[in-house]
Amino acid sequence: MARKLNAFIAGLIALLLSAPILVVAGVSVNAKRSLDFPPKGFSLAWYAEVFTDPGWRGALVASLVVAVLSAALAVAIAFPLAWFLWRWRAPWARAFEMLGMTPFILPPVITALGFLSFWTTFDQYGAPWTVVVSHAVFFVTLPLVTLSMGFAAVDRSYVEAASTMGADDRTVLRTVVMPLVRPYVISGFAFAFVLSLNEYIVAYMVVGFTLETLPIKIFNALRYGYTPTMAAVTVLFVLLTGLVFGLIARFGDLPRLLGAWARHD
Amino acid sequence: MIRRAPRSLAEHAPILFPALMLIVFFVIPFSLMIAVSVARRVPGGFYEPDFVFANYERFLTAFFGGVLAFSLELAGLVAVLAVGVAFPFTYRLARLPRAAQVRWLVFLLSILSLSEVIIGFAWSTLLSRTAGITNLFVALGLMAEAQSLTPSFGALLAGMVYQAFPYTVLVLYPALARLDPSLVEAARTLGSSPVRAFFTVVVPALRSTIVATLIMAFVFALGSYLLPQLLGRPQHWTLSVLITDQAIYQSNMPFAAAMAVFLVLVSLALVALALLAGRRKEEA
Numbered sequence: 274m275a276r277k278l279n280a281f282i283a284g285l286i287a288l289l290l291s292a293p294i295l296v297v298a299g300v301s302v303n304a305k306r307s308l309d310f311p312p313k314g315f316s317l318a319w320y321a322e323v324f325t326d327p328g329w330r331g332a333l334v335a336s337l338v339v340a341v342l343s344a345a346l347a348v349a350i351a352f353p354l355a356w357f358l359w360r361w362r363a364p365w366a367r368a369f370e371m372l373g374m375t376p377f378i379l380p381p382v383i384t385a386l387g388f389l390s391f392w393t394t395f396d397q398y399g400a401p402w403t404v405v406v407s408h409a410v411f412f413v414t415l416p417l418v419t420l421s422m423g424f425a426a427v428d429r430s431y432v433e434a435a436s437t438m439g440a441d442d443r444t445v446l447r448t449v450v451m452p453l454v455r456p457y458v459i460s461g462f463a464f465a466f467v468l469s470l471n472e473y474i475v476a477y478m479v480v481g482f483t484l485e486t487l488p489i490k491i492f493n494a495l496r497y498g499y500t501p502t503m504a505a506v507t508v509l510f511v512l513l514t515g516l517v518f519g520l521i522a523r524f525g526d527l528p529r530l531l532g533a534w535a536r537h538d
Numbered sequence: 539m540i541r542r543a544p545r546s547l548a549e550h551a552p553i554l555f556p557a558l559m560l561i562v563f564f565v566i567p568f569s570l571m572i573a574v575s576v577a578r579r580v581p582g583g584f585y586e587p588d589f590v591f592a593n594y595e596r597f598l599t600a601f602f603g604g605v606l607a608f609s610l611e612l613a614g615l616v617a618v619l620a621v622g623v624a625f626p627f628t629y630r631l632a633r634l635p636r637a638a639q640v641r642w643l644v645f646l647l648s649i650l651s652l653s654e655v656i657i658g659f660a661w662s663t664l665l666s667r668t669a670g671i672t673n674l675f676v677a678l679g680l681m682a683e684a685q686s687l688t689p690s691f692g693a694l695l696a697g698m699v700y701q702a703f704p705y706t707v708l709v710l711y712p713a714l715a716r717l718d719p720s721l722v723e724a725a726r727t728l729g730s731s732p733v734r735a736f737f738t739v740v741v742p743a744l745r746s747t748i749v750a751t752l753i754m755a756f757v758f759a760l761g762s763y764l765l766p767q768l769l770g771r772p773q774h775w776t777l778s779v780l781i782t783d784q785a786i787y788q789s790n791m792p793f794a795a796a797m798a799v800f801l802v803l804v805s806l807a808l809v810a811l812a813l814l815a816g817r818r819k820e821e822a
Contacts, residue, residue, distance in 0.1 A: 279630060286627060290649055292671075293660030293700070300669050310669030354556035361544040366553055372560045379805050380761030382778045383571075386785055386798045390574050391567035410563040471653035474763055478785065488653040495659060495768070504663070507656050515648040522640045531643060532712030 294511055301504035308499050319505040329502065332490035335401075336470055339486060343408035344416075344465035348458060350409060351416035356450075359424035360442070370417065377414035384411055385478040392479060399483040407479050408469045415468065416461025419530060423457025424450075456525045467517050471510070575795035585792050593796035602780075602797075609776040613759035616698045620755050623699075624706035625748060629740060631707065632715040643711075650704035658768030661697040662688050665769075694770040698762055706755045713747040746815045753812035757805050777801055 296310050304314025323329045354373065358366055376384045388407045392398045427450055435445045473488040481489060487510065491503055521527060544550050578588035596602060631642055663669050665687040675681040687693055721743060725735035741748070763778035775783075777797060785794035 283627075283630065286623075287645070290645070290700070290703070293657070293664045296664045296669055296671075297660045300663055308663060308666065308669045310663070310673065350556045350559045353552040357544075357553040357556075360541070361549065362541050363544055363553075369553065369557050369560055372564060373556075376564060378757070378809055380757065380763075380778055380801055382761065382763050382781050383798045383802050383805075384567075386781060386794060387564075387567035387571045389785060390570040390791065390795065391563070394570055406563055410559065413560070467651045471651050471656070473653050473655050474782065478782075481786070488655045491653075491659060492655045492764070495655075499659070499663065503659060507659060510656060511648065511652065514651055515644065518644045518647045518651075522644050527640050527643050528636070528715065531708060532715070 294508075297504045298508050301501050301508050303501050306500060308501065308504070319501040320509070322502050323506050323509060326502070328485075329490065329506065332485045332487045333506075335484055336487040339404055339408060339476070339484075340466045340469040342405045343412065343469045344462045346405060346409035347413045347465040348416045348420075348462050350413050351420050351461060352458065355417060355420035355424055356446070358421070359427075370421075373413045373417045376411050381411075381472075381474050385475040388475060389478040399480055401480055401484045404476050404480045404484065404486075407475050408472060409465075411472070411475055412465040412468050415464035416458070419457045419461035419464065420454065422530065423454035426457075427453050457530075460521045460525045460530060463517050463521050467514050471514070571795045572799055574791050575799045577792045577795075579790060579792050593792045594800075596793060596796070597800065605775060605777055605780050608774070609760060609778075612695070612698070612774075612776060613756045615695065616702050616759040617752050617755035619695075619699045620702040620706040620759075621710075621748065621752050624703055624710055625741075625751075626736070628707045628710040628714045629736065632711065632717070633719075643708075646704040646707055649700075650708065654701070654762065654764040655768075657697060657701055658765050661693065661700065661765075662768055665693050665696075688769050689771050689774075691770065691774060694766060694774050697765045697769045698759055701762065701765065702755050702759055705758050706751060709751050709754050710747065713744055717744070750812040750816040753808050753815070757808050757812075760801065760805065 299310045299312050300308050301319055302315050302317065303309055303312045303319075304316045307313070323333065351373065354366075354369055357363065358370060388403075388411075389398070392400070392403050392407075397403050431449050431453075432445055435449045440448070471488060472486075473492065476484075476486050477489055477492075480486075485493070487506060491506060494500065494503055518527075521530070573587065574585065575593055576589050576591065577585040578590050578592070579585050597606075631639060634642070664671055667684050667686040670684065670687065672681055672684040672687065676684050717740065721739050722735050725739045726732070730738065760776070761778055762776065763782055766774050766776050766779050778801070781794050781797045781801070784790045784797070
């Protein structure tokens, strides 16, 4: 009885969480240019339009390029920092770790406004590359957290063994540490990638009038009325996001990444 | 490999790039924003460096007070609702078999990372007249004809709780996943029902976690800036919306910056409080 009730509640929550997405998915296959649910007729034309319409395709490409570059830059910032904190005893360097965590905790509009004042002051407002740097710093928290966990999980006796045999820091990093932390590098990259892909306010404040990322394009399009194309884009985005997290779960230890200790710890 | 303090320049070299990036692209923008908040506004949408508190004085107006009070109320309500649902949910989640946990976590992470634009669009579709939930009620005979439920306060609240729920679950997850199962087993052996064990053992044991999570969810909800525009009416605009509006559409950067500085102070104070609440638990 209690088990049935639990399953029922879990199902209800799953339904409530999926409901908006399900309706959007239904709307996206309408045959006519209308937002009806249940859909009237069936057509995948709106999905095709995402890839054939230059506006939507441009936004999709812009978003993907920004997300890949900024996630790579975020990892490039986080990796040496996390490695340094693990390798050396340097309490003062914790300050940089805290600095890397801050933008993620504060309301995003604050970071966005900070970047807006920064790029305007240095006369770079609207330059497409600024959003890459802004996103990288905004989302550096994610690779920083996953990498700190990754380094903490490295068994120091392997490192001892390698350095006793005469390996220097560089060799230890390349041959011992890197293979062990690689899953954490990948999941840090993936987290930053997905969040950059979906990010709106920082991108809007920094390059809102010069470069249309997909969330900006959707928001701009909302003002001229809702179309099934938006619904199709949304469904594609949800699928892509789910796919990335599914891959993280497949190749990494998701419960552990999210803070649950594995049983054997 | 001995873990000691780094000495030579070469040993310090790896931290140079991350430190530089964080200082140039986070500390400096942040300081600039503070400088802009005390700048003097020049008609025409620009500002000059100065040291005036005129932008902060506008906090004393009834309009700003109204927006602030509404933002705090809304964030509080969202936090209470999200934690109220998420706590028992996460408690059950952490006790599921591992494969089922992973499936839920993937699902929750996917929703958490969805753009606010997408959440707003999805909810306004769900609550619309042509595609909305009321069509279902009509089909079931509960309603005479379909109607639009958005924009309204209820729509905004639903959208924001939806957005905050996965975040709240993920904040609660570590504490609940590490909760010693023998606590509940002891209560059960002594004859209390699962529900009673939950309320008399689990909830008190994690009281400070709950407080910390409430505060984190509150700060998270304070940051919502698109849902009030997409699902609410103009009187439902929050501080985050007002900051965006002043910065972009009213070109009043100094006032926007002053409000942002205020929001930072409120958020940081709350986060510090949350950390304190969380730490007390570890000591206990």
